[in-house]
Amino acid sequence: MEPASDSRFDPNYAAHLLLDVAHEQSVEQLLQKLVHRAVERPDIACGQVWLIDKGDLCATCPHRAVCPYQTRCLHLIAGKGVPLSDAGPEVPRFDDPNARNPLGVGFLGKVAVTGQQSFLKDLDNHPGEMIGFDWLQQQRIHGFSATPIIFKGEVLGVIVAFTRQDMPLEARPWGRIFADHIGATIANARAFEEIQRLKAQLELQNAYLQEEVVEAKAFGDLVGQSAALRQIVSQIDLVAPTEASVLILGETGTGKDLVAREIHRRSRRKDGPLVRVNCASIPRELFESEFFGHVKGAFTGAIKDRAGRFETADGGTLLLDEIGEVPMEMQGKLLRVLQEKQYERVGDDRTRHADVRIIGATNRDLKKAVAAGRFREDIYYRLHVFPIYVPPLRERRDDIPLLARHFVDLSAKELKCPKPRLTRAAITRLQGYHWPGNVRELRNVVERALILARGGMLNFDLPMTASSSAAPTRSAPRAAAGIGPKPEPPYLTEAELEGRERENLLVILKKANWKIKGPNGAAELLGVKPTTLFSRMKKMGITPPD
Numbered sequence: 001m002e003p004a005s006d007s008r009f010d011p012n013y014a015a016h017l018l019l020d021v022a023h024e025q026s027v028e029q030l031l032q033k034l035v036h037r038a039v040e041r042p043d044i045a046c047g048q049v050w051l052i053d054k055g056d057l058c059a060t061c062p063h064r065a066v067c068p069y070q071t072r073c074l075h076l077i078a079g080k081g082v083p084l085s086d087a088g089p090e091v092p093r094f095d096d097p098n099a100r101n102p103l104g105v106g107f108l109g110k111v112a113v114t115g116q117q118s119f120l121k122d123l124d125n126h127p128g129e130m131i132g133f134d135w136l137q138q139q140r141i142h143g144f145s146a147t148p149i150i151f152k153g154e155v156l157g158v159i160v161a162f163t164r165q166d167m168p169l170e171a172r173p174w175g176r177i178f179a180d181h182i183g184a185t186i187a188n189a190r191a192f193e194e195i196q197r198l199k200a201q202l203e204l205q206n207a208y209l210q211e212e213v214v215e216a217k218a219f220g221d222l223v224g225q226s227a228a229l230r231q232i233v234s235q236i237d238l239v240a241p242t243e244a245s246v247l248i249l250g251e252t253g254t255g256k257d258l259v260a261r262e263i264h265r266r267s268r269r270k271d272g273p274l275v276r277v278n279c280a281s282i283p284r285e286l287f288e289s290e291f292f293g294h295v296k297g298a299f300t301g302a303i304k305d306r307a308g309r310f311e312t313a314d315g316g317t318l319l320l321d322e323i324g325e326v327p328m329e330m331q332g333k334l335l336r337v338l339q340e341k342q343y344e345r346v347g348d349d350r351t352r353h354a355d356v357r358i359i360g361a362t363n364r365d366l367k368k369a370v371a372a373g374r375f376r377e378d379i380y381y382r383l384h385v386f387p388i389y390v391p392p393l394r395e396r397r398d399d400i401p402l403l404a405r406h407f408v409d410l411s412a413k414e415l416k417c418p419k420p421r422l423t424r425a426a427i428t429r430l431q432g433y434h435w436p437g438n439v440r441e442l443r444n445v446v447e448r449a450l451i452l453a454r455g456g457m458l459n460f461d462l463p464m465t466a467s468s469s470a471a472p473t474r475s476a477p478r479a480a481a482g483i484g485p486k487p488e489p490p491y492l493t494e495a496e497l498e499g500r501e502r503e504n505l506l507v508i509l510k511k512a513n514w515k516i517k518g519p520n521g522a523a524e525l526l527g528v529k530p531t532t533l534f535s536r537m538k539k540m541g542i543t544p545p546d
Helices: 011-022 027-038 106-114 169-216 227-239 256-265 284-292 328-340 366-371 377-383 397-415 424-431 438-453 476-480 494-511 522-526 530-540
Strands: 044-054 072-081 100-102 118-121 143-151 154-163 246-249 274-278 317-321 342-344 351-353 357-362 386-389
Touching: 027 044, 027 072, 027 169, 044 106, 072 106, 072 154, 100 106, 106 118, 106 143, 106 154, 143 169, 154 169, 227 256, 227 386, 246 256, 256 274, 256 317, 256 357, 284 328, 284 342, 328 342, 328 377, 366 377, 397 424, 397 438, 424 522, 494 522, 494 530, 522 530
Parallel strands: 246 357, 246 386, 274 317, 317 357
Antiparallel strands: 044 072, 044 154, 072 100, 118 143, 143 154, 342 351
C-alpha cells in the first residue's frame, strides 16, 4: 500500500491537469490525456470516460435484455488502468472500445440518467450495481466514483475513477469541477472538429464545383427549340420533384451532365450540393475511398481523414458519370448504399447515412454489359427507374443555329476576342456536318473559327457529309423508281457544272435582293469574298437589274 503522503489529494496537481487538457482541440486526445494523467496518482487504479452515443452494437450487446432504450447508451471512449502484477494471468481490458453500458441500468447508467455525482465504497457489498466490471474484485478495487459530464444542462457522459482505497473527501468537489471543465472542453473540441469537417467538405465541394465549371463550358445552358430537346425538358419536369433515381443515356458530348444539373436545379434538393463523379477517371484501387472516404492510416498515403463523394453530396445530388465503368468488385458496395443508404469509410467501423439522390449517366449499352456479366443487373434496375435519352446533335439539327450563336457569344467573352459575324452560309455548313463529337465538338469548332476570324466573318473548316454534298443527277428518278440496272456513280459535264453554278448564283443574288456586300449580302450567303463574287458574275455575264 502506498504511503499516505503519496495518496493524499493534491489540489495543485488537479489545477495543472485542468490547464493541460484545456489546450487540446481533439476530443479523443483530450480524453486520453485525462485518463493517462489520472492514473499517475497512486490512489487511482483506473480512470475511464464514457460518452453517450447512439446504440450501435445492440444486436450483440450482452446487456440488451436489460437495456430500456436500445437507441442510445454509454460508450467507453477512453480508459487507462494500472493492473496488479499479482492479481492473476489475465489482465483486464480497461479501454475496450466495444464496452457499452445501458442508460439507467447499473450504477454507471443511473448517474448518466440522473446527472448526480455518486460514490461507492466497499464494492463487495454492491455486486448488482457494477454490471460489466467483473475484474473489480480481482484488482482489489475498493472505491468507485462517477461524475456526470454536463454542458448547458445536457449530460454528455460520465467520468469514472476506481480506487484501491476510499476516495478522500476533499477530492470529491474537484470531481465536479473536472467534469464541468471537461464538458465545456468536449463541447469546444466537438465544435472545432465540426468546423474542420465542414471546412474540408466545403473545400471538396469547391473543388467539385470547379470541375463542374470546366465541364459546363462544353455545353452552356439548355439551348434549342427542337422537338427532341422539348421532350427532354418535359421528362426533367416530371422526374425532378421526385426522389427517383435517374439514368441518363446518350453519346459522349451530348450534354448528359447538363441534364443532371437541370434535374438537380428543379428538385427539392436544389439548395444542397450537386457532386459529380467521373467513374472512368478513377483508378480501380481508389474507387472505395473516392466514393466513401477513408480515415487516417487506412492505407499507405492516407495521412488524414477524408470525406468521400457520398458524404460531400449529403443533402444534395450525386451524379455518377460513366457509371458503366465501375468495376464489378465495387458494384456490391455501391448496391448497398443505393438500397440501404448506408456506408463506411475505408478503415472505419462507424456506419454513416447517405442522404443523397443518385443520377447515373453513361454512353454505354448497360443492357449488353449486364448480359455480358460486366454490370450487375440489380444495380441496372435500381438506376433504371426513370431513363432519359439525350439524342446526338445530328438528330437535333434544328438546334444548331441557336447553339452556334450561343457559343459565339460565350466564347467571344471568355477568349476576349472581337465578336465575328455568323453568316447563313456558315450555319448551313454546320447543319450539313455529321458531328461525331456532338455539342462538345460544336463548341470547339466555334472557338477555333472565332480565333481565326479576328472579328471578321466566321468560316468553319468542316468536311461535308455524303448526304449533304451529293448533287442530284438526271439518272436519279430512274434509279429511285427501281427501273433498269443499278446506275453508275453520278457525274456532271463541265457545261452542266457551269449551268448549275450560274443557276445557284442567280438564286442567291435574288435572295439578297442583289446586295453584294455587307451583312446578309450575296457574298456572305455564298461564303466568299465580295471581290470573288464580282469576278464570277463578270465571268458568267451576270449583271444586276436596273
